[in-house]
Amino acid sequence: MKKLPNPIFCMVISCIIFSCSEKSESEDTITKPEPNAVTEAPKAKAPKTILGIDVSHFQGDVNWQEIKDANIIFVYDKATEGATFTDPKYAKNKVGAHEYDLAHGSYHFYTTDSDPIKQAEFFTNTIDYGIGDMPPVLDLEKGGIKGTVDPKKFQEEVLKWLNYVEQKLGVKPVIYTNHTFGDKYLTSTKFEEYQLWIAEYGVETPKVPKIWDNKGWLIWQRSERGAIEGAISQVDHDLYNPKKSFEVVKK
Template identity: 50%
Template sequence: MKNRNTLIHSIVVIAAILLSSCSTGEAPVKELAPSKAETKEIAALDSTPVAVKQALGIDVSHFQGAVDWDEIKANNITFAYTKATQGATYIDSKFHQNWSEMAAANIARGAYHFYSTESDGNTQAEHFINTIKEVKAGEMPPVLDLEQGSIKGTIAMNQFHLEVLSWLTIVEAKLGVKPIIYTNNPFANQYLINEKFADYSLWIAEYGVAEAKTPLTWKDKGWSIWQRTERGNIEGEIGNVDHDITNVALHTLQIK
């Protein structure tokens, strides 16, 4: 196994790609020299200690193309999420391949749904459940991705909260495990001010900082997973992937 510094240097390359979970359309990959901000981001990651209790992971979608999950596993990645669905009808074109190959590589796998206000929470929950079918012991809890791209047009805040809570409640009831909420600080502090959301573990996205800030709703609970860079490359995959770290021992998040 590589030590932590070697791992971080091996995963960061001079490339940039739109965050994969924000769109279902393809985005071109541009080869760029690292900016000053990206250089600082790399330095921040290199100086951030990884405690023994923490685990390293990645999240992917069709943007990454074919992934060699055995190589991913060999690079000390112990958990991974793949995009499953978006809205009421979309299924990520690489979901089924990633889902089966993650299991074969003995990586703790999880699936996420990108929420859209274009359809109700009930319909989206059923779409997600019908796609992933079931979850098993040792896997990661399902994730609901809530961010700026989720809001289409205008929607009353209380209605948005009811629809999101409907998704969370239905998925928990049907799959038997409480989902995780993925979001970022700007979105959470504008759209997720509701104490009921704090009942769900938080996966926070924040890049280029030494420590992630916690949104107001989760201020007393903190985050469980931190997506700390959206630009990185490791052996075994083609496109850039998001890199994640847990705040607790991995087994405490895995489905029992």
């Protein structure tokens, strides 16, 4: 894969015009980027609500016009799982999201039965990271644990994936998880460097793993398989933190 140029991030959206998890092949529970070159956009009043969804082949064919009409701003799209599985709807979903001016992001579902570097290579060779895209995401949850795993070794392997993807794409990935999984498997202070996409449903405020106590969350998956009126019936609902800049690749 040819080396991509370093993206320029940090675009604050002042007017809304366009908010790691669907169940993977093996899932049974759900469990600011710091690019090399940064340009700060002029300060503007952030929107109160930045809504998104995350999708995969489980949603079938997505009607992107209806998603747009439902005031969705961004979509995360499952790209890969492990070292060999490519979501069959990934490419189509990415094209559809961009055609309707939705910010698009790609995520990888991590499994412990495959080498982390092979998984990272597979992911970066599958996605076409560029303009209009949000930072890539690593989905870490119970469904990705195969057999007995030592938490220390797991963290070392996950960091290998994160470092490879950052070097290849020039942007820090975001970590998707929940507080239970994070407090068990993501205890290294090195994870503080990464933004958090937290999953927790049916609460007014999500609980983050201890490592992110000071940093807080970037995205909150606040409901699982919720309905969007006038759109597809089964998608995950995501809220972008209004206290943070809404970030996409731009030139």
